[in-house]
Amino acid sequence: MSKEIPYKIYLEESEMPKAWYNLRADMAEKPAPLLDPKTHAPATLDMLSQVFCRELAEQELNETDAYIEIPQEIRDFYKMFRPSPLVRAYCLEKKLGTPAKIYYKFEGNNTSGSHKLNSAIAQAYYAKKQGLKGVTTETGAGQWGTALSMACSYFDLDCKVFMVKVSYEQKPFRREVMRTYGASVTPSPSETTAIGRKILAEHPGTGGSLGCAVSEAVETAVSSEGYRYVLGSVLNQVLLHQTVIGLETQTALRKYDIKPDVIIGCAGGGSNLGGLIAPFVGEQLRGEANYRFIAVEPASCPSLTRGRYAYDYADTGMICPLAKMYTLGADYIPAPNHAGGLRYHGMNTMLSALRAQGILEAVSYKQTEVFEAAEQFARIEGILPAPESSHAIRAAIDEALRCKETGEEKTIVFGLTGTGYFDLAGYAKYNDGALENYVPTDAELEASFSKLPQV
Amino acid sequence: MSKEIPYKIYLEESEMPKAWYNLRADMAEKPAPLLDPKTHAPATLDMLSQVFCRELAEQELNETDAYIEIPQEIRDFYKMFRPSPLVRAYCLEKKLGTPAKIYYKFEGNNTSGSHKLNSAIAQAYYAKKQGLKGVTTETGAGQWGTALSMACSYFDLDCKVFMVKVSYEQKPFRREVMRTYGASVTPSPSETTAIGRKILAEHPGTGGSLGCAVSEAVETAVSSEGYRYVLGSVLNQVLLHQTVIGLETQTALRKYDIKPDVIIGCAGGGSNLGGLIAPFVGEQLRGEANYRFIAVEPASCPSLTRGRYAYDYADTGMICPLAKMYTLGADYIPAPNHAGGLRYHGMNTMLSALRAQGILEAVSYKQTEVFEAAEQFARIEGILPAPESSHAIRAAIDEALRCKETGEEKTIVFGLTGTGYFDLAGYAKYNDGALENYVPTDAELEASFSKLPQV
Numbered sequence: 072m073s074k075e076i077p078y079k080i081y082l083e084e085s086e087m088p089k090a091w092y093n094l095r096a097d098m099a100e101k102p103a104p105l106l107d108p109k110t111h112a113p114a115t116l117d118m119l120s121q122v123f124c125r126e127l128a129e130q131e132l133n134e135t136d137a138y139i140e141i142p143q144e145i146r147d148f149y150k151m152f153r154p155s156p157l158v159r160a161y162c163l164e165k166k167l168g169t170p171a172k173i174y175y176k177f178e179g180n181n182t183s184g185s186h187k188l189n190s191a192i193a194q195a196y197y198a199k200k201q202g203l204k205g206v207t208t209e210t211g212a213g214q215w216g217t218a219l220s221m222a223c224s225y226f227d228l229d230c231k232v233f234m235v236k237v238s239y240e241q242k243p244f245r246r247e248v249m250r251t252y253g254a255s256v257t258p259s260p261s262e263t264t265a266i267g268r269k270i271l272a273e274h275p276g277t278g279g280s281l282g283c284a285v286s287e288a289v290e291t292a293v294s295s296e297g298y299r300y301v302l303g304s305v306l307n308q309v310l311l312h313q314t315v316i317g318l319e320t321q322t323a324l325r326k327y328d329i330k331p332d333v334i335i336g337c338a339g340g341g342s343n344l345g346g347l348i349a350p351f352v353g354e355q356l357r358g359e360a361n362y363r364f365i366a367v368e369p370a371s372c373p374s375l376t377r378g379r380y381a382y383d384y385a386d387t388g389m390i391c392p393l394a395k396m397y398t399l400g401a402d403y404i405p406a407p408n409h410a411g412g413l414r415y416h417g418m419n420t421m422l423s424a425l426r427a428q429g430i431l432e433a434v435s436y437k438q439t440e441v442f443e444a445a446e447q448f449a450r451i452e453g454i455l456p457a458p459e460s461s462h463a464i465r466a467a468i469d470e471a472l473r474c475k476e477t478g479e480e481k482t483i484v485f486g487l488t489g490t491g492y493f494d495l496a497g498y499a500k501y502n503d504g505a506l507e508n509y510v511p512t513d514a515e516l517e518a519s520f521s522k523l524p525q526v
Numbered sequence: 527m528s529k530e531i532p533y534k535i536y537l538e539e540s541e542m543p544k545a546w547y548n549l550r551a552d553m554a555e556k557p558a559p560l561l562d563p564k565t566h567a568p569a570t571l572d573m574l575s576q577v578f579c580r581e582l583a584e585q586e587l588n589e590t591d592a593y594i595e596i597p598q599e600i601r602d603f604y605k606m607f608r609p610s611p612l613v614r615a616y617c618l619e620k621k622l623g624t625p626a627k628i629y630y631k632f633e634g635n636n637t638s639g640s641h642k643l644n645s646a647i648a649q650a651y652y653a654k655k656q657g658l659k660g661v662t663t664e665t666g667a668g669q670w671g672t673a674l675s676m677a678c679s680y681f682d683l684d685c686k687v688f689m690v691k692v693s694y695e696q697k698p699f700r701r702e703v704m705r706t707y708g709a710s711v712t713p714s715p716s717e718t719t720a721i722g723r724k725i726l727a728e729h730p731g732t733g734g735s736l737g738c739a740v741s742e743a744v745e746t747a748v749s750s751e752g753y754r755y756v757l758g759s760v761l762n763q764v765l766l767h768q769t770v771i772g773l774e775t776q777t778a779l780r781k782y783d784i785k786p787d788v789i790i791g792c793a794g795g796g797s798n799l800g801g802l803i804a805p806f807v808g809e810q811l812r813g814e815a816n817y818r819f820i821a822v823e824p825a826s827c828p829s830l831t832r833g834r835y836a837y838d839y840a841d842t843g844m845i846c847p848l849a850k851m852y853t854l855g856a857d858y859i860p861a862p863n864h865a866g867g868l869r870y871h872g873m874n875t876m877l878s879a880l881r882a883q884g885i886l887e888a889v890s891y892k893q894t895e896v897f898e899a900a901e902q903f904a905r906i907e908g909i910l911p912a913p914e915s916s917h918a919i920r921a922a923i924d925e926a927l928r929c930k931e932t933g934e935e936k937t938i939v940f941g942l943t944g945t946g947y948f949d950l951a952g953y954a955k956y957n958d959g960a961l962e963n964y965v966p967t968d969a970e971l972e973a974s975f976s977k978l979p980q981v
Contacts, residue, residue, distance in 0.1 A: 450707060
């Protein structure tokens with residue numbers, strides 16, 4: 072007989088992971104290597120170390136060690152906001168009338184409001200260990216910038232955030248959180264960098280873009296003594312740190328003899344999805360289990376469902392390494408969508424490889440379908456979800472409704488990456504019936520694919 | 527040897543309280559009774575039941591039952607966001623260099639952002655049980671309105687919130703959360719009530735006040751078939767529901783053999799403070815333990831530190847029962863302070879009695895002192911606290927610093943009632959050095975006291 076499952080499964084501190092899991096070590100077919108954007112030669116540790124902290128660059132390239140120890144300082148910080156609960160959605164199941172069992176791993180109970188803090192604290196730690204003065208980064212919606220500010224404040228590092236100007240002006244509260252944690256927040260494009268001045272000269276009054284903010288952050292890092300650039304998603308190092316999500320989930324499920332059938336996560340650059348599914352994919356690759364993995368993305372930015380699997384630039388400035396990934400093209404500008412964290416043209420290389428190998432499925436949803444699920448979830452489960460996370464909710468609800476039709480008692484696990492407390496402009500539009508759905512045409516995508524680099 | 531204390535102590539579901547604790551039953555000297563505002567006769571169940579749900583009115587008057595069972599439906603809802611963690615502030619202790627041990631009970635990990643949900647769900651439950659269509663209430667800062675919207679959505683009750691007009695306009699995001707949970711939010715004063723129309727005629731363009739919003743909510747409740755009025759603080763029934771905070775804290779401390787010396791809570795109407803300390807005051811009254819209890823309030827609204835202990839009106843409309851309490855006078859308009867939840871002229875009658883009996887101490891702090899503590903706490907403990915909660919943080923830090931001077935290893939427990947995600951306008955002013963401190967003069971208070979009713 073199985074144990075009674077509580078509403079929320081919390082691990083003991085002693086059950087928290089002591090090492091991150093590096094799935095690439097267990098993959099027979101490795102992801103394609105990063106390439107130098109100019110020479111197209113495989114990226115080297117020395118090359119990456121000019122932009123990133125050295126130990127993070129090592130993690131980026133490490134395809135051999137399946138487990139990488141989590142330093143004690145990071146584990147201590149994790150204890151302040153982890154373990155995160157694995158929640159049994161009893162109320163949602165009842166409301167849907169489904170025989171499916173639904174669980175979600177909730178990462179929103181910290182001031183950054185999302186899972187981003189898992190990697191931010193690791194990146195700040197390695198920067199501190201390397202003796203750096205500080206780090207630079209860009210932020211769009213602001214969750215990554217907030218998480219990094221918190222992490223830098225903890226390790227007493229300087230933190231320079233370039234925030235897309237339109238977000239800087241529209242989201243003053245996110246900015247204030249970062250300021251409260253001592254970060255300097257600069258609206259991008261700015262006069263502080265050469266690329267910023269160039270863009271301002273060419274496009275006076277522009278609201279900026281994520282691509283431009285990346286370029287300003289990288290320029291500032293490489294031109295300042297004692298600084299490196301850090302990034303909140305897309306990179307393998309980030310997915311590595313985020314495996315604390317999946318490892319905790321795995322331990323919690325095992326503790327109660329729960330075997331999931333389907334594991335679902337929203338996907339932008341892939342940080343949450345990769346972190347959640349990696350340990351389970353590992354089981355599957357080792358032949359120990361069989362799961363379905365589903366990535367959920369916005370129909371307005373459908374890299375996994377409609378993109379090309381090809382080498383592409385990771386940033387619009389074309390200064391970061393080339394990556395082989397599912398991409399919509401580095402010039403593709405996703406339509407405004409309130410899930411700002413999912414508006415990236417590409418996808419992490421490891422997840423892209425899993426998709427190409429047929430291990431990872433992908434679906435996309437329109438914005439209104441997502442907010443509909445968000446509202447339903449908020450009312451029933453009592454948590455106001457981030458629009459990004461609500462993509463996974465939508466897919467989980469649909470899966471549970473299919474079980475209702477078929478009578479299958481599937482166990483569904485999804486990642487609830489964060490809360491929507493700073494996304495209420497989107498909710499307001501939904502409440503007012505004013506949300507727009509945008510889906511790119513095939514012709515638009517083809518035009519974008521035609522600009523992919525020849526590698 | 528004592529067990530190692532984890533960063534966060536979580537109870538098992540089976541350890542959660544099954545009954546609320548009614549401290550009044552254990553008090554030798556009971557709080558003074560509520561009086562009819564017109565006749566000055568003691569308030570009766572029938573009188574209170576016209577405004578409040580009957581079972582809540584019974585709880586308001588109950589001074590005999592020490593334990594009141596928590597209905598199963600409420601306990602099930604509690605499981606979605608409780609037990610809340612009792613956190614050991616290891617990082618704060620280290621930063622302060624104090625020998626004191628600091629714990630905080632964190633109530634902010636739910637979408638209402640505070641402890642308010644503990645009572646909101648109870649009040650919604652009793653309204654549903656009575657077969658009502660809905661409830662009315664007022665909200666200032668918006669935390670109570672949010673909590674009540676969530677609770678009403680869960681029990682499928684209509685929820686009419688009157689939101690002080692100036693807050694309605696300044697805090698559109700709070701309003702959107704309530705709308706997302708299906709509540710109707712009306713800026714007060716409004717054209718929907720007689721009192722609202724009267725005030726609008728007399729003061730066109732007014733931004734409203736909490737007193738006016740109360741009056742509109744009560745008028746709407748008593749004039750609508752199947753509606754009652756509910757309130758988020760001040761009343762004994764609210765403090766009763768909030769004892770889940772103190773009971774969980776007590777169980778968690780006992781589990782690890784921790785004996786607190788000082789218990790600290792912020793105080794507005796008293797809902798959190800009363801709920802946190804009640805079980806510990808009970809121990810003390812029964813001679814089982816000896817604690818210091820400290821209420822912390824804003825210097826701009828100093829009811830417990832500078833108020834009179836006298837009968838006064840609970841609302842500016844003078845329609846609610848008269849209560850004997852520490853008060854600044856029902857006409858006293860506290861200066862604008864970003865801790866909106868602490869801007870109430872009076873104090874719960876039970877807490878007032880404990881203060882008068884010398885059991886409860888009280889201190890006050892200026893706004894900038896409070897935000898200074900808030901920022902320090904956010905940076906070290908990783909949680910951006912509500913301005914209200916930060917009053918307790920300030921007092922706990924000061925107590926810990928005194929321990930540093932004396933070398934005492936005191937154990938300090940404080941209530942961290944909520945998060946500051948919707949209070950960033952206040953943080954912005956603090957970050958800009960633009961926060962003002964206001965402390966009323968003795969003459970101002972004397973003028974206000976002169977208007978206290980003759981009872």
